[in-house]
Amino acid sequence: MKVKVISRSADDYLREKKTDIHKVFRNYDPALHPFEAAREYTRALNAVKLEKVFAKPFLGNLDGHRDSVSCIAKHPKRLSTIVSGAFDGEVRVWDIPQRTCEREFVAHNGIVRGIVYTPKGEHFITVGDDKTIKTWKALTPQFGEDDAPINTVLSKSVITSISHHRKSPIFATTGEIVQLWEESRNEPLRTYQWGVDSLHDVAFNMVEQNVFGACASDRSIILYDMRDHGPLRKVVMKLRPNKLAWNPMEAFTFTVASEDYNLYTFDTRNLKKPVNIHMDHVEAVTFVDYSPTGKEFVSGSYDKTIRIFDGGHGHSREVYHTKRMQRLTCVNWTLDNKFIISGSDEMNIRIWKARASEKLGPLRPRERTALRYAEALKEKFASHPQIKRISRHRHVPRHIYNAQRELRTIKDKQKKKESNKRAHSKKGEVPYQPEREKHIIKEVH
Numbered sequence: 001m002k003v004k005v006i007s008r009s010a011d012d013y014l015r016e017k018k019t020d021i022h023k024v025f026r027n028y029d030p031a032l033h034p035f036e037a038a039r040e041y042t043r044a045l046n047a048v049k050l051e052k053v054f055a056k057p058f059l060g061n062l063d064g065h066r067d068s069v070s071c072i073a074k075h076p077k078r079l080s081t082i083v084s085g086a087f088d089g090e091v092r093v094w095d096i097p098q099r100t101c102e103r104e105f106v107a108h109n110g111i112v113r114g115i116v117y118t119p120k121g122e123h124f125i126t127v128g129d130d131k132t133i134k135t136w137k138a139l140t141p142q143f144g145e146d147d148a149p150i151n152t153v154l155s156k157s158v159i160t161s162i163s164h165h166r167k168s169p170i171f172a173t174t175g176e177i178v179q180l181w182e183e184s185r186n187e188p189l190r191t192y193q194w195g196v197d198s199l200h201d202v203a204f205n206m207v208e209q210n211v212f213g214a215c216a217s218d219r220s221i222i223l224y225d226m227r228d229h230g231p232l233r234k235v236v237m238k239l240r241p242n243k244l245a246w247n248p249m250e251a252f253t254f255t256v257a258s259e260d261y262n263l264y265t266f267d268t269r270n271l272k273k274p275v276n277i278h279m280d281h282v283e284a285v286t287f288v289d290y291s292p293t294g295k296e297f298v299s300g301s302y303d304k305t306i307r308i309f310d311g312g313h314g315h316s317r318e319v320y321h322t323k324r325m326q327r328l329t330c331v332n333w334t335l336d337n338k339f340i341i342s343g344s345d346e347m348n349i350r351i352w353k354a355r356a357s358e359k360l361g362p363l364r365p366r367e368r369t370a371l372r373y374a375e376a377l378k379e380k381f382a383s384h385p386q387i388k389r390i391s392r393h394r395h396v397p398r399h400i401y402n403a404q405r406e407l408r409t410i411k412d413k414q415k416k417k418e419s420n421k422r423a424h425s426k427k428g429e430v431p432y433q434p435e436r437e438k439h440i441i442k443e444v445h
Helices: 034-054 365-380 385-392 398-423
Strands: 060-063 069-075 081-086 088-094 100-106 112-117 121-127 132-136 151-154 159-166 170-177 179-184 190-192 199-202 211-216 220-225 232-239 241-246 253-258 262-267 276-279 285-290 296-301 304-310 316-319 328-333 338-343 348-353 439-443
Touching: 034 365, 034 385, 069 112, 069 328, 069 338, 069 348, 081 112, 081 121, 088 112, 121 159, 170 211, 179 220, 190 199, 199 241, 211 241, 253 285, 262 285, 296 328, 296 338, 304 338
Parallel strands: 112 159, 159 199, 241 285, 285 328
Antiparallel strands: 060 348, 069 081, 081 088, 088 100, 112 121, 121 132, 132 151, 159 170, 170 179, 179 190, 199 211, 211 220, 220 232, 232 439, 241 253, 253 262, 262 276, 285 296, 296 304, 304 316, 328 338, 338 348
């Protein structure tokens, strides 16, 4: 004989500790909760407002350089260490958590054009205006030891930038030509030249490690393969690209910072037009660097602002600025995906949060759950007018605001002029040109 009884486990309703909250039983039947959507909307509105309240991205600065910061390199194994170079030839090694300078020395006569760590982080290589490539120990010299380079190579031409292979002891430099070097040799392994008088930036692909790209003074982006004896392809733009950064997760995607205030994301399989154009800066963009996830990138500009872009969106999700910060020379995203490090003309290195309202330090489980719930709500109601307005709102300096308004007026006039030409011309005489095709002149194989 079966006897039906009501039974329940004590684990379902009893608290494990006195500090725990009482467990509440809920029936999720939508018929019993007619105002659920309204409640969630209010919570989403509060969450997006609180995000603005807690948005304090600036963490601190590293001061000590006596001239403008020209370049910054991240240590590949240690999150706490970076090395920076300045326009007076000085190099400094920094401890980020302590915000102290561990080591300083004059490396070059003139501007330090580039710094890069070796893959294991045991050495770093600097290049400067004095045509030298110097290799230094990453560890601070002991008492009595000289702070001298391990190896010095004299180049025949001026060197403007450097990039290291991800695994092999090989690095590339640019100047009048592109040169491929090995750490143990004083002569270049290979040189590449393709009808340009100078090149100013080079970057190795992080996934397809034999491929690297360079930006040239003739407004072109050139792709190379170190297994081949010549350049692969070239795309010529309307204005000069300043910096190239490869996506660390996708072998075929790279982004360039251009002189025409925009950034362009390209797919190497089709260079006839960019995959996306990222607009928001109001002056020349000088630097771009990807996050370790490959989903976002950060850019610095002569308009004295740092902007964070989502790879698939044309407008920035965040803009950072301070009253004292001048023109940006270099911006880097740290390898733990939490911080952004920027160097600028007024001799300071600044540390920012990658997500302005993120809480630093350990999170309790309930706190983490609440933040995850708030993010889900903001994503669910992102298209609602009030939430969209609050999440998009940013305070920018007056000169940025006025420049944006002026650029908007110029673009509107250009569009109106093109549409008038098309309307008063023969059919097909003035063809419509999409925005993504306007900035590319030609592709050369």
